[in-house]
Amino acid sequence: GDSVTQMEGPVTLSEEAFLTINCTYTATGYPSLFWYVQYPGEGLQLLLKATKADDKGSNKGFEATYRKETTSFHLEKGSVQVSDSAVYFCALSITGGGNKLTFGTGTQLKVEL
C-alpha cells in the first residue's frame, strides 16, 4: 500500500539555521506529493506541492523537490525563523484516488532565538 515516512521530531534549531526534514514514500500509483504545516491551535495548511518527478514546490522560503529515483520529497529552508515553529506533515495522493491523502507522522519543528 501507499505510505509516507518522515523523520521523527522534535527538531530544534536556532533562528537562521538551515532546515531539512526528510520524507520518503512508497506508492502503488503515480503520486502527487505535499507538505502541510500545522501551527499551534490551527488546522493543517498546504505549504507546497509537486505533482510530477523533478518538480520543485516552494512557498514562504521552503522548498521540496520530487525525486522519483529516490522516492523522496525532503523539505528544506535556508534560514528558519521562530515563526516557522510548527508541525510539518509530508503527504501523498494518488492521481485518480479521490483526493485521499496518505500522511507521514509529522515532524515538530522548534526554532529558538
Add this chain to the structure above:
Amino acid sequence: GAVVSQHPSRVICKSGTSVKIECRSLDFQATTMFWYRQFPKQSLMLMATSNEGSKATYEQGVEKDKFLINHASLTLSTLTVTSAHPEDSSFYICSARDGRQGRLSGNTIYFGEGSWLTVV
C-alpha cells in the same frame, strides 16, 4: 480564504457515552469531507470519506456502526463516536474539498483545527 471549523476542539466524555464532532466549511460548499484520526506519534489515518447526501465510505478496519458520519448539508459533516471507550481517545481531524474547484490539485483540500477526544 476558505476555512474549515471543527467543534469542539477538546472533549472529555465518560466511557459508554456518545460524542459528536462537527466539521463546517465556513465560506464554501464542501461536496466531500474526510475524517482522519491520529494516535500519538503516528500518522493521520483516513477513517472515512463523507459525500453530501449519501452514505460515507469507510476505510478498511473502521467500524461504521461505531463511527457514525452524517453529511446532511454542503457545509456540515458530523462524526459521532458511539459508546466511546478509552481506546477511542485520539485526535480527530476533518478536511473538506471545495466543490467549486476542479480536479485534485492539492490546494482544494482545507483542514479543520482538529478535535481532541479523551474518554475516561
